[in-house]
Amino acid sequence: MSLDVNQLVADIKDAASTIIDNDVAEIRGFSERQVQALAKQAQLIATAMINDEIEEDLRDYFLDSLEDMALNFAKTLRGLLTVTIEKVWNAVVSVIWGAIESVTGLPLKVGA
């Protein structure tokens, strides 16, 4: 019995697509919330400045913080992406090792 390469490629694509589709939906929801909240923060700062509700030092602090929050948003996205890459990687390994196991009849430790 030989390994069906076309079937293996199709299985790998399926495994990766399922994970990516699911994770992208979650990441999109998070991104939308963050973008809305960051825009709201800019609006709140502008309103407080117009109404003289915050002094100069606090205004500078809020503006610097907004920049830091945007950076942390990007860092979080990168962290989420790392988890997705890990899941795809492990799914691909699992499919490949499973295919080899079925052809050779030899058990492989997928968790290794």
Place this chain on the structure above:
Amino acid sequence: MRATCLAKRSITLLLFSILLTGCVQLAPGYDKELYSDLTEVNASLLGFFSSVSMGTTKQSFPEREDTYHNLIGRVEALAMQSETRPIPDAEILEKINDYLIASDREILFEDSPPSVASLEQISGTLQKMRETDEDRGLTPGAVKIFKNGVVISMDQALTYEAFLNR
């Protein structure tokens, strides 16, 4: 024809390298207790913001001082707890970063969980809020901005920590 052959060879090499490496863990493990503590401190933070939503005066600051200390301490403890978790396959992240550097990519993967930076941001926000409250009191507008900032950072931390539950 030659390009197709090269592509097939590249894919084979990639699959072979993945096969040799086996399963990997590129991010810390999910910490159920940490996530639970995060949701608890989030509820405490929102409760506190609700209590000062109409603004404060510096005269009444002593009534809130302990609450500030308590919240800042809890958030900093969670940041520390998040940072101390190991990443089992950190050397693979280093290899990915080496590849990105060699390809002139500026975005590199970090081995520190992003929730640490978000929690440190919350701690910094609360410290600034405490200083302002003690110095001159808080206007309702300032409270709204502090609150929304904390909400943004907490959403980042909670989303990442929940995402680790794979």
